[in-house]
Amino acid sequence: MKATIHGVKIRGVCATVPAHVSYFEDELKHFPFPEKSSRRLGKVMGFREHRIADPKTTLCDLASYTLNYLFHRGYLRKEDMQAMIVVSRERDYPVPGNSKVIHGQLGLPRDMHCVDMYENCIGFISGLYTACSMIAGGGVDSVVLATTITGACYANIKDRNTYPICGDAAGVTLITRSDDPEDKISFVFHHDGSRLEVLMTPAGGMRMPRSSETAKMFKDKMGNFRSLNNKYMDGTAVFQFVMEEVPPLIEEICAYAGVKKEDIRYHLTHQPNRFMLEKLADLMGVSRDILFNNIVEKFGNSSCATIPVNIAFNLGKRLLAEKMLVCFSAFGAGLSLGAAVCPLGNLEFCDLIEHPGNGVIEYTD
Amino acid sequence: MTTQEKLAALEDIMELDEGTLKPETSLDDIEEWDSLSALSFVVLLGDEFGRKITGQQIRDSKTVQDLLDVMEAEN
Numbered sequence: 001m002k003a004t005i006h007g008v009k010i011r012g013v014c015a016t017v018p019a020h021v022s023y024f025e026d027e028l029k030h031f032p033f034p035e036k037s038s039r040r041l042g043k044v045m046g047f048r049e050h051r052i053a054d055p056k057t058t059l060c061d062l063a064s065y066t067l068n069y070l071f072h073r074g075y076l077r078k079e080d081m082q083a084m085i086v087v088s089r090e091r092d093y094p095v096p097g098n099s100k101v102i103h104g105q106l107g108l109p110r111d112m113h114c115v116d117m118y119e120n121c122i123g124f125i126s127g128l129y130t131a132c133s134m135i136a137g138g139g140v141d142s143v144v145l146a147t148t149i150t151g152a153c154y155a156n157i158k159d160r161n162t163y164p165i166c167g168d169a170a171g172v173t174l175i176t177r178s179d180d181p182e183d184k185i186s187f188v189f190h191h192d193g194s195r196l197e198v199l200m201t202p203a204g205g206m207r208m209p210r211s212s213e214t215a216k217m218f219k220d221k222m223g224n225f226r227s228l229n230n231k232y233m234d235g236t237a238v239f240q241f242v243m244e245e246v247p248p249l250i251e252e253i254c255a256y257a258g259v260k261k262e263d264i265r266y267h268l269t270h271q272p273n274r275f276m277l278e279k280l281a282d283l284m285g286v287s288r289d290i291l292f293n294n295i296v297e298k299f300g301n302s303s304c305a306t307i308p309v310n311i312a313f314n315l316g317k318r319l320l321a322e323k324m325l326v327c328f329s330a331f332g333a334g335l336s337l338g339a340a341v342c343p344l345g346n347l348e349f350c351d352l353i354e355h356p357g358n359g360v361i362e363y364t365d
Numbered sequence: 366m367t368t369q370e371k372l373a374a375l376e377d378i379m380e381l382d383e384g385t386l387k388p389e390t391s392l393d394d395i396e397e398w399d400s401l402s403a404l405s406f407v408v409l410l411g412d413e414f415g416r417k418i419t420g421q422q423i424r425d426s427k428t429v430q431d432l433l434d435v436m437e438a439e440n
Contacts, residue, residue: 034396040380041401161400221424222400235400236407236420243411279408 001189002256005132009183010342011142011174012075012349013319015312016066017299018053018150018168019354031160032225038160046274046293047164050300052152056359060092060101062170063146064361066353067106072363075349076174078106082140083113087127087147087304089120089333102146105361113140120199121270121332122189123147123304124171125340128328129187131175142176147304158217158225162233165273167300170355171308174348185342186257188249192335198237199333203228242276242331247284249339250329257341261286263325264341266315270330271295271306303332311344312352319350366413371436374413375429378405388430406432 024047028035041047053062063086070076086099093101097116108114113134119126124147131143148170155166203214214228226232254261267290269277277293284291292314295306302309307328311319323345331337353363366374372386379386379397392398403423410416418435426432 033399037396037399037401041399044401222403234420235404236418236423239404239407240417275404 002187003129004184004186004257005129005136006181006184007178008132008135008175008185009178009180010344010347011176012070012347013174013308013311014066014070014075014172014349014351014353015305015308016062016069016170016353016355017051017302017309018057018062019356020052020054021049022052023049024164027157027164030157031163032158032219032223033160041160042164044275045164046297048297050152050165050167050296051169052166052300053150053168053355054357055153057150057355057357058092058359059088059090059148059150059168059170060098060105061359061361062150062168062355063098063148063172064102064105065355065363066146066170066172067102067144068361069351069353069363070172070349072365073349076144079109080142081108081112081144082142083115083131083134084108084144084146085115085117085127085131087117087119087123087145088149089118089123089303090149090151098148119304120334120336121272121303121306122330122334122336122338124173124270124307125187125328125330125338126189127304128173128175128185128340129189129338132185135175135177142174145173145175147171147173147308149303149305152300156226156230159230161222161224161235162231165296165301167296167302169299169302169305169309171305171312173308182343185340186253187338187340188253188256190245190249190337195237195241195335196333198234198241198335199232201229201231238272239276241335242272242280243283245337246280246329246331249337250284250327253327253329253339253341259325259341264327265290265324266326267291268307268310268326268328270332271301271310272332273301309352312350316350316352319345319347321346366436368433371433372429374409375406375432378402378409386429388428388433390429392426392428392431410435
């Protein structure tokens, strides 16, 4: 599926990560492998530290804290909010949805629209497309896109395949209507649900509710301990999926958007691990300097929030004064792929902040 | 690539001393045969042999000979 939406732009990006840092070196003793082997893996994959929220801090708290920061700084006025999309694969409650929880926490206007999207790693691009579609559809001139996740504190530390990369974060991106004819965003999406077993959590939904049976731990063929309640990833298949499908996706989005690949200043990708991103840059034929791969080693893989963290950490204040052509790309559970090309810059804010923990939502200097 | 060269490539992936691996060596007995080695093997197959292996094929491999067979299949 392809679409170009005219007259929309990103006005600002703010990412929030938990202040609490968990170190790979301290986690080695929990993995069911010799420490030497884990260190070798960590060195190649770029596992060093990741941010994990405490159990009292939920994905809605991270998003509300970020929004309160924007209110506090005057980047956004509560009364101006017209629509908010909250993207996550996790939720504060089964009922109601995250966007209503955040609406209540912040006392947002009653005449705004709040909508939830369940998404995985392509959540930022998928949410961006939905936000742009809402503006193009009329009725709203700006949309707040919150891509947020917590739950790393519940991840299975005996699974070296998934634990070292997990991370919590929230991204809040403000998308607005623009009169500048150069402001447009092109999107491409691909999905292959026939390969859903490659990256999935088998139990915990309607298909297989959690039970004492699904909680039983077993040792898998690669030596990790996990249960059906835990996320499973066939690392080889995910690696091959990304290597085979993302380079042509980038060619496709560039051709569709009518831009030359060499005109893309930065490739702002989802962040699974350093190794995969290095190989991806090589296969795409772009310099590793313009495809950042450092988010997992500093913050962890926060699913739908990695791209806002990537933008804020690696480009940050530069985007306040410069405007550049960028390509977003993301890939993950589904299996799903998404890419977007747009000018990004002259932002009103582009910050990375830390959340103090304990479920705080009020921001104070 | 000769069998000796392939064994050397596998030793390189697993960071083992030269001559450590024999075709009959069981993968379960090699501490260094882990997820990273498996991934490095996937990359080697793609880069050097233009071959693709599935995660299932890797998990089903029992001995060094099984890995050599994959490398030899279309070489």
